[in-house]
Amino acid sequence: xTVLAAATPAxxxxxxxxxxxxxxxxxxxxxxxxxxxxxxxxxxxxxxTGDALSHVAFTGALAALAAGLDPRxxxxxxxxxxxxxxxxxxxxxxxxxxxxxxxxxxxxGLGVLFLxxxxxxxxxxxxxxxxxVLFGSIFGLDAGQTTVAAAIGAAVALAVVAVARPLLFAxxxxxxxxxxxxxxxxxxxxxxxxxxxxxxxxxxxxxxLLLVSLLAAPAAAASRLTARPLRALALxxxxxxxxxxxxxxxxxxxxxxxxxxxxxxxxxxxxxATVALTREPRRGPLH
Amino acid sequence: xxxxxxxxxxxxxADLGDLLxxxxxxxxxAAGTVAAVTAAVLGWFTVLRRQSFAAHTLAVAAFPGAxxxxxxGIGASWGYFGFAGGAAVLIGLAPGGGNRRFGxxxxxxxxxxxxALAAGYLFVSLHGGNLNGITALLFGSFLGITSGxxxxxxxxxxxxxxVVAMIGRPLLFAxxxxxxxxxxxxxxxxxSIGFLLLLGIATAEVVAITGxxxxxxxxxxxxxxxxxxxxxxxxxxxxxxxLAVASTWAGLTVAYYTPYPVGFFITSxxxxxxxxxxxxxxxxxxxxxxxxxxxxxxxxxxx
Numbered sequence: 001x002t003v004l005a006a007a008t009p010a011x012x013x014x015x016x017x018x019x020x021x022x023x024x025x026x027x028x029x030x031x032x033x034x035x036x037x038x039x040x041x042x043x044x045x046x047x048x049t050g051d052a053l054s055h056v057a058f059t060g061a062l063a064a065l066a067a068g069l070d071p072r073x074x075x076x077x078x079x080x081x082x083x084x085x086x087x088x089x090x091x092x093x094x095x096x097x098x099x100x101x102x103x104x105x106x107x108x109g110l111g112v113l114f115l116x117x118x119x120x121x122x123x124x125x126x127x128x129x130x131x132x133v134l135f136g137s138i139f140g141l142d143a144g145q146t147t148v149a150a151a152i153g154a155a156v157a158l159a160v161v162a163v164a165r166p167l168l169f170a171x172x173x174x175x176x177x178x179x180x181x182x183x184x185x186x187x188x189x190x191x192x193x194x195x196x197x198x199x200x201x202x203x204x205x206x207x208x209l210l211l212v213s214l215l216a217a218p219a220a221a222a223s224r225l226t227a228r229p230l231r232a233l234a235l236x237x238x239x240x241x242x243x244x245x246x247x248x249x250x251x252x253x254x255x256x257x258x259x260x261x262x263x264x265x266x267x268x269x270x271x272x273a274t275v276a277l278t279r280e281p282r283r284g285p286l287h
Numbered sequence: 288x289x290x291x292x293x294x295x296x297x298x299x300x301a302d303l304g305d306l307l308x309x310x311x312x313x314x315x316x317a318a319g320t321v322a323a324v325t326a327a328v329l330g331w332f333t334v335l336r337r338q339s340f341a342a343h344t345l346a347v348a349a350f351p352g353a354x355x356x357x358x359x360g361i362g363a364s365w366g367y368f369g370f371a372g373g374a375a376v377l378i379g380l381a382p383g384g385g386n387r388r389f390g391x392x393x394x395x396x397x398x399x400x401x402x403a404l405a406a407g408y409l410f411v412s413l414h415g416g417n418l419n420g421i422t423a424l425l426f427g428s429f430l431g432i433t434s435g436x437x438x439x440x441x442x443x444x445x446x447x448x449x450v451v452a453m454i455g456r457p458l459l460f461a462x463x464x465x466x467x468x469x470x471x472x473x474x475x476x477x478x479s480i481g482f483l484l485l486l487g488i489a490t491a492e493v494v495a496i497t498g499x500x501x502x503x504x505x506x507x508x509x510x511x512x513x514x515x516x517x518x519x520x521x522x523x524x525x526x527x528x529x530l531a532v533a534s535t536w537a538g539l540t541v542a543y544y545t546p547y548p549v550g551f552f553i554t555s556x557x558x559x560x561x562x563x564x565x566x567x568x569x570x571x572x573x574x575x576x577x578x579x580x581x582x583x584x585x586x587x588x589x590x
Contacts, residue, residue, distance in 0.1 A: 047397045048340050055500070098511045101339045102561055105503030109554030112426045112501075116547045131421055135408050209500075213401030216394040258412050264405035268398060 014252060022146040023138045023259070027244045029153025030198075030205045031214060035240025036160040037198045038215035039222065039233045040191060044171045047216050048097060049086055049192070052104040053199040054211035056082045059111030061133045061203065066118040071133065072148075075200035082107075083196030087189040136207030136260040138248070145204070152201050156194055157237070167191060168229055205244070206260040214240060217267035221274040243267040306543060315429035315496075315539050317437045322492040323505055323531035325444040328451055329489035330506040330531075331524050332482060334514065336462045339507050341378055341483065344400040346490040346502035348374030351407035353424050353494075358414040364439045367491040374399060375487035379480035427498030427550040429539055440492055447488045450481075458482060459520075496535065501550040505531050508557040515564040530560055 015021055041050050060078025061071040086100065115130045132140070141149065160167075170177040170184045178184045195215075202211045222235035247263030254262070307313055333342050352370025353363045378396060411421050423431075451458075461468040461475045469475045493502045509530035513523045538553035545552075 042394045047394055051340075051343075051397060051400070097337060097339045098334060098507060101343065101503045102508050102511060102558060105501055105508065106554045106558035108426075108500050109504070109551040109558070112422075112548045113551040115422065115426075116551070120546065134421075134425070135404075209404045210401045212397040213405070216397040216401075220394040220398070256413060258408055261405040261409040261412075264401050268402045271398060 011249075011253070014249065018143075019139050019141070020248070020252060022141045022143065023248050024245060026141050026146045026149035026153075027138055027205055027248055027263075028241050029150040029157075030202050031153075031218075031240040031244035032237050033153040033156035033160070033198050034202050034211075034214040035218040035237035036157050036233060037191075037194055038217075038219040038240070039236040040160070040167060040171060041195060041215050042219040042223070043168075043229075044191075046192075046195070047212065048100055049083075050195055050199065050215045051212045052086070052100045053079050053083055053196055054203065054208045055104045055108050055111075057199050057203040057211070058130075058133050058208040059107050059114065060200070061208075062111050062114035062118060062130060065129055066114040066121070071129075072200070072204075075203055076197065079196035079200040080193055081196075083192040083199075084189060087192040132207075133203060134207050134209050135258065136203065136205050136210065138205045138259050139251075141204065149201060149204060152197065156197055156201070159194060160233075163187065163190070164230065164233060168233075172229075206263055210260050210264050213264045213267050214244075217271045218243065221271045224274040224278045239270060240267075243270055306540060310434070311430055311432065312539070312543060314432040314434060314437050316536065318432050318440050319429070319496050319535040319539055320532055321437070321440050321444045322496050323509075323535040324528055325447055325489045326493045326502075326505040327509055327527040327531040328448060328524065329486050330510040331513075331520075331527055332451075332458060332462060333486060334507060334510045335459075336482070338483075338486070339503070340396055342486055342490055342506055343503065344378065344396050344403075345371045345374050345483070345487045346494050346499050346506075347400045348403040348487075349491050349494040350424055350499040351403050351410055352491075354407040354410035354414065354421075357420065358410045362435075364436055364491075364495075367494055368443065368488065370403070371487035371491040371494075372484055374403065375483035376480065379483045423498070425499050426548050427494075427496055427501060427553075429496060429542065429549050432495065436495065440495060443488050444492060447485050450485060454478065454481065497550050497553055501554050504550070504554040504557045505535065508554075508561050509534065512557070512561045512564040515561075515568050530557070534560065 015024070038050075041047055056078050057075050060074035060076075062074070063078070064071045064074025067074075082103075118129060166177075166182055167187055169180075170182055170187045174184050198215070199208075199211055202214055206214055218236045218239035219232075221239055222232040225235060226232050243266045244263050247266040248259055250266065251257050251259035251262040307316075330342070333339055349367045349371045352366030352368075354366070355370070356363045356366030377399060407424075408421075411424075414420075457468070457473050458478055460471075461473055461478045465475050490502050490506060493505045497504055510523075510527045512530055513526040517523045517526065534553055534556045537556050538549055541552045542549035
């Protein structure tokens, strides 16, 4: 995945390669969408749901591969469907930990079965496909995939910005929001569907297993830096994009470092830095 | 997956002999039994304390541990237990880590988890990137368990279960009602960290069988199934242990006769039992005898 053409990568050549340009464009779009959606995921205490969806993404992609389809069809179908299912099952669109955990463990088990089927039917290829889905392959995107990823990322970001105010209200105080006539339950479901789209999209960049850091780290860092919710939302998106780009540069400079590991490392450092810099957490939206 | 393309003859004695012909299967059954018992006991407290997300994180932390141990050329068990224990202390000490209903803390737990997976991927990549090795670490494999590992697993399981037997009562009290327990002088925070450490041991044991990503199958699902059927702690715990052990044995047996991974079979069996318990409960409620709400074990523990 991290096969680099140059033996000693120079920073000046960073954008000379197609795969790097694709990674920067797709990475920015995916990170922006993840950062914005992630803010609400953390605010609504649905990190576990996002995590469950990322596991579903794995099974969806491998089911599609085992059936001989484009893995992206399986990714989107599985994550959006399960997101809506979790929303319908749980009270007020928030499902119970044990229910989510049990379902996603079984779903992952199914994914392993599909991986086994796929590996047996394509004996020439080993489990590379499974590992690519689990840990992402952002340096492997072609022009078409980049365009699709950028378009979907931008659409999700726009959707989040459009519903930001009512969603914020419904997340912070669902009872009062309901009394004021806001469709709290519908908003919750729509939001979960957005999380599903992001999970499917981000799987291509950082992989199903590392998705949760792209969702949680920028949001948690932003909420420590500012107490105002809308400012924190914007900051969360910005931090996600900056962290992703920094991770990509880092992975480019250190060839043995997988890009997804680099992105997660940068995001974790950003979060830890905000924890160190802001001793007392402010009375932000998340605290 | 197993050597010699075995098949079921339906002659039970012959099949049993066939199953136990290879030492690796004997080791797998022994390790699986030990892991299932430990997992059910610690899982029971985990569900009670609503810390299943933390349990998942500890399991995930075992993955870089095993990957690092492979990379450095030391035993995988060291990596499993070292990293799972380290993550347990980290979560326990993190701001708000002991507080389960805190949205920010689940973000911290999620970060620890993703960081651990990213580190594991890096270690495998440094090791030279055997991608099939990643799949075995993540989704379990019962082929490589040595007799030394069985001994390590058993000793650690006995230690963990012994500690649970000693701190069981205060831990139960602190889990059901932390505020009152604190007022009565029980060291709630210390118990919380201690419990996470024990949970780290239990998850590392399960990881050896089901792989990092499928620990829920043995840690949470048998307990959740048992709690749907009975709320009394004693029978519930016994039922959870029975279900976990039976599922592990059945999963290992089926996996021996088919080319597919053991993790898939164990998760499918425990999940089917969980769904079945939901159905039984729904029928019982329709008949009129509702035994309480699921997950509300506290109701059954009060005198």
